[in-house]
Amino acid sequence: MIEAKQLTKSIHGNSILNGVTHSFQAGCFYGIIGPNGVGKSTLLQLLSGAAKPTAGEVLLAGKPLDSYGAKQLARKLAVLQQGGLPSAAFTVREVVGMGRYPYQNWFGDEKNDPAALIDRALEAMGLTALQHRQLERLSGGERQRAALAKVMVQEAELIMLDEPTTYLDIGYQIHLLDTVQAWQRERELTVIAVLHDLNLAALYCDQLLVLHEGGIAASGPPREVLNESLIRSVYGAGATIVAHPATGVPQILLQPGGSAPLR
């Protein structure tokens, strides 16, 4: 689906990513994890075309990212940005409808009426009752759901989520990732998510990519990737890994006093 080839990025002379190569398969749920400042969001920005790599290239369906037109790319690839939507006086329905922009012509019309599609996205995110409310009158969680509904309406095959669960309470975290997962399985979408929470990453992702020191420290299914020595070497934290009683995926229990000295 999308392929990173020797991606290198330096900002103001500081090397952030150093030759990251990875191939993301279609229909999989990928999680990018790693400690703060390791370049998780930078990698996502390079993959989505929001930033240009210093060296290397990104291939989307076999073609370089910059060979796509702006709207053409937006029909293939949708991004849920970190921090959610800023406040605005538009109504929820108007905001969700903005996701149709890549399908609109110069006048802002499109061939098929998107109303039904927007209705479905609003319903999936539980926003039907709020659809005529202005965005600035929503709570942070509601706003994040509106942002996700807008990404759904964009109908891309590849969805990128940059820390989608930050600032949400556990109920909304689970609801949001459940929705994304159900929708990903139904449409066989490819999802690449930057996640902070290792336990959530293990629960929802088919594949994990662990970034460390500008490169990929490990990659594979959560069961293979998440182990105590990796947590210690990448995060410098002591942890005990247990199997989730219901699903069997690895879950991490932190150990007080187990931290390695900071470098």
Add this chain to the structure above:
Amino acid sequence: MLLLAVSMLVSLSIGSAGILLKDVWGILLHQLIGGSDAGQTWSAGDVAVVTQVRLSRVLLAVLVGACLALAGAGFQGVLRNPLAEPYTLGVASGSSVGAAYMILFGYQTLIGMWTIPAVAFATGVVTLFGVIWLSRGRSGMQLETLILSGVIVQSFLGAFVSLMVSMSNSVVNQILFWLMGSLALKSWGHVYVLIPFLLIGLPLLFAYANPLNLMVFGERHASHLGIRVERTKLIVLIGSTLLTAAAVSVSGVVGFVGLVIPHLIRLIAGPDYRLLIPLSAIGGGIFMLWADTIARMAFSPKEIPLGVVTALIGAPFFAYLLYRSKRSQEEMA
């Protein structure tokens, strides 16, 4: 639209020459549809006052107001800053420097009365490109840098204008009067100059209404939806600047319209630029027309500078609207 038409008729009907109301209407109808000359109660002088002086001035007020409000909406959309207005990026200061220089040294060129407008227009446009050049980095224009560059250039050029004002005692009033803005002693020629700018500027900005809507959530967000952000910013900024420079070169620096009218329309009609852009043009036209009518009628036959009127009636009105919308929001919450 209807309000605009009514405003134009009322404004046409009043003036310092003291022509009877029925005569004004008679002249207009006569000019429009023709008819016999029998039974005319007006003189040839009255006809000249109505068609040459009043009608051109009314149209000019509408055009200047429309240009400035439109440019204001454009600047606010791109800069995503509620304080942005047509003069934020230093266009007006640039124009002022050019105009003040020409007034101070009394240069006249082959184009006669067009010298000052032409020079003001040119220096205004040059200023914008200077500001864009200053703020241009490898990754495009950063909004903060753009606004800061505008502010710096504006105060730098403002110093030149003040310098020129202080250098000359005899023409000081002329420069100041130009700076404060006026539509007095303008002709049909000025109207014809502004029409093409509006005819190009309005559809151009309207075509970018949807991208401007999506930019509300930030540039990255817009680019993920397939908008070419840098191109949109550049085109809207240049379009808005041309409108501003054209209006300023004709009328001087009339403040407040470009800042307040788009906000006012936003309070009434919501944030959608597809409504905001055309309605700002109409609203700006109406507002400027009334401001100019007051400017020429309040202490008739002496005129007050247009900029004074726009601020005097605009600010309290805007304050009232702001207060009311805050109140209604609190009641709903």
